Amino acid sequence: MKPVRIAIFASGTGSNAIALIKKAQSLNEGQIEICFVLSDKAEAPVLEKARAAGVRTYLVEKTSDRQSHEKSVLALLREYRVDWIFLAGYMRLLSASFIQQFRLWHEQREQIVNIHPSLLPAYPGVDSIARAFKEGVSQSGVTLHLVDEGMDTGRILRQEVLRRTDDISLTEWTRQFHQVEHRLYSQFLENIALGKENTAYFKENP
Ligand code: GRF
Numbered sequence: 001m002k003p004v005r006i007a008i009f010a011s012g013t014g015s016n017a018i019a020l021i022k023k024a025q026s027l028n029e030g031q032i033e034i035c036f037v038l039s040d041k042a043e044a045p046v047l048e049k050a051r052a053a054g055v056r057t058y059l060v061e062k063t064s065d066r067q068s069h070e071k072s073v074l075a076l077l078r079e080y081r082v083d084w085i086f087l088a089g090y091m092r093l094l095s096a097s098f099i100q101q102f103r104l105w106h107e108q109r110e111q112i113v114n115i116h117p118s119l120l121p122a123y124p125g126v127d128s129i130a131r132a133f134k135e136g137v138s139q140s141g142v143t144l145h146l147v148d149e150g151m152d153t154g155r156i157l158r159q160e161v162l163r164r165t166d167d168i169s170l171t172e173w174t175r176q177f178h179q180v181e182h183r184l185y186s187q188f189l190e191n192i193a194l195g196k197e198n199t200a201y202f203k204e205n206p
Helices: 015-026 045-052 066-079 096-104 128-134 170-193
Strands: 004-009 032-039 057-059 084-087 112-116 139-146 156-163
Touching: 004 015, 004 170, 015 032, 015 045, 015 084, 015 170, 032 045, 032 066, 032 170, 045 057, 066 096, 084 170, 112 170, 128 139, 128 170, 139 170, 156 170
Parallel strands: 004 032, 004 084, 032 057, 084 112
Antiparallel strands: 112 139, 139 156
16 A cells, blocks of 8 residues: 555644654554645744654745635645645634645545544634633543534544543643544544545546
8 A cells, every 4th residue: 555645734832743743653564654744833833843753844824815825735735645634733724625626636535634622513613621621511522523614613533522520620631632632633543544544545637
């Protein structure tokens, strides 16, 4: 099987990006190739971390013009013939036309995924862990989902529940979320590597 080519998009800390990179590097058959990590923020710590882990990075900065931003990103995806996009704390929505172009390159399959720290459709958007915590929920969790043009609205692939005990701090609960995120996300990457998740390889339109 030829390697599956992955791009990771991230805007922040990058703990999920690093978990994915480590998983890819641990797969000894080289089934996964992380082509690059892309960020829209120059100051994002993920850029330095990815480079330190030996992964190429690109910065395509936020501009007022969404169309030209996405055009630059699509050019990179095409250049590297990327098969799957993993969003990992990427703070931008992808437009319907961006998603459609990516599907066109992959036999109409949906090959963009995201990880989110809530049991979607509850708590979409930012600060999901803190919002759930402050409302005193008895449980929340992590969702792995396909990406559409909405805010955390694509089809759900996996969910894992995280209970909140009365004595747990927000810091500790947040740590637990990240642990689950890293595990779920790298397991999904491994499943792609093992062919347990089908991949339509990048193909230019006829
Ligand atoms: C994670 O909580 C992820 O679920 C959400 O954004 C956060 C990114 O964290 N989409 P990190 O940059 O991967 O550490």
